[in-house]
Amino acid sequence: MNYNFDQLYDRRRTGSIKWDFNQRIFGREDVLPLWVADMDFLAPEAVVEALVNRAKHGIYGYTDGMDEYYDSLTAWMAERHNWQIQRDWIVFSPGVVPALNELVRALTKPGEKVLLQSPVYPPFFQAIKNHGREVVNSRLNLVDGRYLMDFEDLEEKFAGGVKMMILCSPHNPVGRVWRREELERLGQLCLTYDVLVISDEIHSDLIYDGYRHIPLASLTPELASQSIVCTAPSKTFNLAGLQTSNLIIPNEKYRAAYKSSAGLTGIHHPNLFGITALETAYREGREWLEQLMVYLRGNLEFLTSFTARELPQLGVVQPEGTYLVWLDFRALNLEPKALQEFLVHKAGVGLNAGYSFGPGGEGFERINIGCPRSILTEGLERIKRAWA
Template identity: 50%
Template sequence: MKYDFDKVIQRQGTSSLKWDYAGERFGNKDLLPLWVADMDFESPEPVVDAVKKRASHGIYGYTGRSMSCHESIINWMKKRHGWGIKMDWLTYTPGVVPALSIAILAFTNPGDKIIVQTPVYYPFFSVIKNNGRQILDNELKLVDGKYTMDFDDLEEKIDSSVKMLILCSPHNPVGRVWSKEELKRLAKICVEKDIIIISDEIHSDIIFKGSRHIPIAALSEEIADRTITCIAPSKTFNIAGLSASVAIISNKGLKKNFDNIVEGLGIASGNVFGITAMEAAYTHGEEWLSELLNYLEDNMNYVKEYIDENIPEIKVDKVEGTYLLWLNCKGLNLSQDELKKFMYGTAGVALNDGTTFGKSGEGYMRMNIGCPRVYLVEGLKRIETAVRGVRK
């Protein structure tokens, strides 16, 4: 391997949300942080080199996006996902969550209902509520250890006040990579009910063997005509702090409305280093990503085997995508508050509270495996030791 993902890099003292603010958030300064979704790996060498080269220039004025930047995205989507997109479909935003908020402002009115499929990435809730819209929960079903969409529930709940669905694809936190059949059925409902689809595909490059990500807008022109697809290099290449993402919108009318909000908010210009890193990542990052996926899959297998063998009170299934595992901790027989105190206090491991993803997250915690394996070894040992105390 060209890249060393076992390399431990000191992140304390860099204002890292994951490391420097975990103690403040979870009430224990000695926590091992396996929570927020950024990775503890250096970004690809071509990305680091591009940022260094740009920084060495010494002038960081207003920066546009070159044709090569646009083409890097177009080529990446075609090569990785088989989706042919065009330059005039692209609108740049400072992040996927801001893009969700922009879409809500552009395509819904206060009081409208927006569908989410819980348990789901918790900022979905805040962008809906904070913009004065209502959440409609179409809870996922857990069938034989696998989460699926509940289409019957969805169709039953839809009424004339439902204007939008926010799709998490691949799904965070349960790790599903939706099949073509699932996406087609979901899209069919949205077409019939005249519902706009906002597809958060930020994890679309983190896909494991045996699965394939399909952009929902790539299914047909009819579906693309009502879809805003949100992507970013941030999760894939560990550059979330550079605030660079893209909304892909083929419908000219939808794009005009979306762009009007972007312009109105004054957020179209972008960050010079985000622009630089995005182009470098999508142009030169594929070799690094290939090695990363192998490492992440080995991490997933390690965690699964360790928990199965040593902590049977906790259940975990392998995921199809993302570097996040959804731990079923119900076997510990603890309330959610007790579970949090147990993980943060007794075990000394920072994991995401399952209930922040919706009420169906009761009894669950989310673990980030995007780190050198030594951290997972230490974290799992801490949890196992704590569980032994509960067994007594």
């Protein structure tokens, strides 16, 4: 079937973080929200129907994933990412952010060093600090409009006693889809210096033509044993509110440690509707996802052409994956918080402040293009008028 991603849906009064809390988040109600990473599109029709049918059953007792749950995930990984995973590697989590916190707590000790690569998703920093670990940052380098890993800096930091690395793959917010040779070089460094890699691959299905996501743990058995992959259908199929994600942990020692730690907080079973949505999305959502990626590519091309024509001073870092785009506002010469004030109170748009992504984010903003083109157009027109 054909999906209409231009269709507008009113998300107000649904408890939407994106649409119902402008006053609390931005200090004014009339901001156009183009920030938090969920999309303004309906989930695949098959998922909606499956959830409605499950709701009609009328009994919502304790549940857990049956064979269909695991089979749908293992089949998706094999078909989509050419990665053969075993059922017993899969461990449930209500979300990737809770999982990151649990993994830091379970697999490192207070005071130990955990590395990340900024600018990067802000909860990475918090997951390290929450548990008394030391943040070690290896900044990505922006070279000719494209972000690259600094392997020399990584090796120096690893040699300084880093115990764990949190990798963002694909990278949020800069949109890089790491190439095989980059992952292999990173993986070799992690093996050499005995660094455990937590790879957040939640955006791994949202890849533009010409690029391919490679799960870090799929490269070699040795690296699989030294890494943990965090995944979920939430970004792919717009299911974040159902609080269902999975960790893929090939190493039995790490898997047992995570389960033991998670058990202390009482986390045991997936959400009933999350189970249904995951099974259905991975089994029947491919056509919807293919059409989504065509639409997102169109949004990206529209954004790029609009800024080139109407806002040539505004830089667009071209993403290779995700529906998030990293915008370069440095031509405005505003301090980081002044830039956010400008966008909220002059332009009336709500973007993610670049400085919140850590060193290297100053002067940038993250925009979410996972919306009907008319909403994206309105947001860009607002920025244009304010800039003028």
